[in-house]
Amino acid sequence: MSFFGFGQSADIDIVLNDAETRKKAEHKSEDGRxxxxxxxxxxxxxxxxxxxxxKYSGKRLEHNGIKIEFVxxxxxxxxxxxxxxFVSLVKDLARPGELTQSQTFDFEFxxxxxxxxxxxxxxxxxxxxxxxxxxxxxxxxxxELDIVVHTLSxxxxxxxxxxxxxxxxxxxxxxxxxNKSKYHLKDVIVGKIYFLLVRIKIKHMEIDIIKRExxxxxxxxxxxxxxxxKYEIMDGAPVRGESIPIRLFLAGYEMTPTMRDINKxxxxxxxxxxxxxxxxxxxxxxxxxxxxxRKGDIVRKSMSHQAIIASQRFEGSSxxxxxxxxxxxxxG
Amino acid sequence: xxxxxxxxxRRLNSKPQDLTDAYGPPSNFLEIDVYDPQIVGVGRNxxxxxxxxxxxxxxxxxxxxxxxxRRYSDxxxxxxxxxxxxxxxxxxxxxxxxxxxxPFRGDEGLFEESFIEERRSGxxxxxxxxxxxxxxxxxxxxxxxxxxxxxxxxxIPGKV
Numbered sequence: 409m410s411f412f413g414f415g416q417s418a419d420i421d422i423v424l425n426d427a428e429t430r431k432k433a434e435h436k437s438e439d440g441r442x443x444x445x446x447x448x449x450x451x452x453x454x455x456x457x458x459x460x461x462x463k464y465s466g467k468r469l470e471h472n473g474i475k476i477e478f479v480x481x482x483x484x485x486x487x488x489x490x491x492x493x494f495v496s497l498v499k500d501l502a503r504p505g506e507l508t509q510s511q512t513f514d515f516e517f518x519x520x521x522x523x524x525x526x527x528x529x530x531x532x533x534x535x536x537x538x539x540x541x542x543x544x545x546x547x548x549x550x551x552e553l554d555i556v557v558h559t560l561s562x563x564x565x566x567x568x569x570x571x572x573x574x575x576x577x578x579x580x581x582x583x584x585x586x587n588k589s590k591y592h593l594k595d596v597i598v599g600k601i602y603f604l605l606v607r608i609k610i611k612h613m614e615i616d617i618i619k620r621e622x623x624x625x626x627x628x629x630x631x632x633x634x635x636x637x638k639y640e641i642m643d644g645a646p647v648r649g650e651s652i653p654i655r656l657f658l659a660g661y662e663m664t665p666t667m668r669d670i671n672k673x674x675x676x677x678x679x680x681x682x683x684x685x686x687x688x689x690x691x692x693x694x695x696x697x698x699x700x701x702r703k704g705d706i707v708r709k710s711m712s713h714q715a716i717i718a719s720q721r722f723e724g725s726s727x728x729x730x731x732x733x734x735x736x737x738x739x740g
Numbered sequence: 741x742x743x744x745x746x747x748x749x750r751r752l753n754s755k756p757q758d759l760t761d762a763y764g765p766p767s768n769f770l771e772i773d774v775y776d777p778q779i780v781g782v783g784r785n786x787x788x789x790x791x792x793x794x795x796x797x798x799x800x801x802x803x804x805x806x807x808x809x810r811r812y813s814d815x816x817x818x819x820x821x822x823x824x825x826x827x828x829x830x831x832x833x834x835x836x837x838x839x840x841x842x843p844f845r846g847d848e849g850l851f852e853e854s855f856i857e858e859r860r861s862g863x864x865x866x867x868x869x870x871x872x873x874x875x876x877x878x879x880x881x882x883x884x885x886x887x888x889x890x891x892x893x894x895x896i897p898g899k900v
Binding site: 576594599606645647686 | 762
């Protein structure tokens with residue numbers, strides 16, 4: 409915007425080359441709205457076109473250079489001014505000069521490293537975006553295109569179960585077990601609670617999934633806890649020797665993978681919280697960390713395979729040992 | 741063979757429950773009744789005391805069935821002891837009712853039937869909540885309150 413009459417201006421538009429074929433992923437923004445963005449993985453090339461459209465035809469647009477950047481940055485909400493860029497790539501599209509007409513520029517960022525997953529949390533945001541800028545003397549014209557990055561992992565080699573005996577001396581002793589310590593986002597937490605000693609009047613028991621977002625370092629560490637899920641596993645008073653099963657499907661909850669000390673700026677960790685509540689509303693609990701990871705999507709199989717999956721889901725409702733499909737008959 | 745693409749949701753193996761545990765009496769039996777209010781004393785020195793009867797099978801209590809008589813100020817003493825020594829948040833007692841102790845009331849004051857019933861109920865709720873708390877069960881003052889004939893205000897506070 410020039411001070412003298414109507415100066416020339418331009419609209420910038422960034423279009424990806426594979427916009428038709430690339431998958432989009434939903435991501436919650438800071439204000440809670442869910443939007444869809446193009447999904448990228450580590451190492452993928454980001455290529456496309458930048459369309460610079462002049463606002464007023466016939467007039468020239470003077471500029472100090474046109475460039476496009478690929479940025480990955482961490483933004484701490486209490487320190488908005490400082491963006492911590494961990495990926496910063498730039499490609500010059502045009503040298504300083506002038507545009508006489510609308511123009512399109514091609515760009516390609518080959519095999520871009522995207523080491524962390526996109527994350528929007530309570531006190532911190534990690535995002536990736538393309539930014540095209542037409543540099544000008546007084547004010548630049550720029551346009552950003554946000555993308556979402558997912559980090560994938562494979563089944564961990566070591567995935568021991570979590571098994572522990574806890575309690576209050578002479579009042580309550582329980583042994584809890586969860587089948588794994590590392591779960592993928594569509595996994596199932598299978599476990600059990602075994603009551604060794606019950607001298608209090610328990611009313612019910614639930615299992616909560618707590619997300620803890622940690623920002624800051626040293627003396628300025630700040631934790632933000634968020635209960636992602638509350639799942640009642642027992643209603644009523646147990647007695648000694650009783651075993652309560654746990655089967656908690658994670659796919660129903662919106663969770664991210666565990667993120668540890670990302671760029672030394674923040675962490676997102678998940679905990680299972682086993683809570684017992686007695687008749688006087690007193691709460692007894694035990695918290696245990698679990699690691700969440702993201703599994704790559706599997707290709708859709710045939711219909712008969714879907715049927716096997718469906719039957720296995722319900723096998724636990726009657727007698728699990730008896731209701732095996734023919735293909736599983738070998739198992740004891 | 742379990743298909744790796746399908747989550748294994750079978751229950752974990754657990755020991756079968758012993759039938760004596762399954763059908764036996766629960767080991768968390770604890771019931772305290774506050775009843776039978778009696779007015780004791782004469783003239784201006786009258787007060788009400790209540791019978792506090794405890795039945796339990798918790799091993800931490802020496803007597804499985806005990807019966808004592810206690811008055812409101814005994815309950816206040818217990819509340820103060822627990823607030824000082826234990827780490828628990830002690831529930832509140834029914835009101836002190838100082839206004840009822842003033843003269844020239846239209847009713848029986850402290851000895852009004854409805855008031856005594858309200859107080860009895862509040863004391864019963866109070867003592868049941870305290871006695872069920874695992875941390876309170878460690879305090880000597882609680883055991884003395886529930887099971888000793890009389891409260892020795894010069895006792896040595898401590899854990900059981």
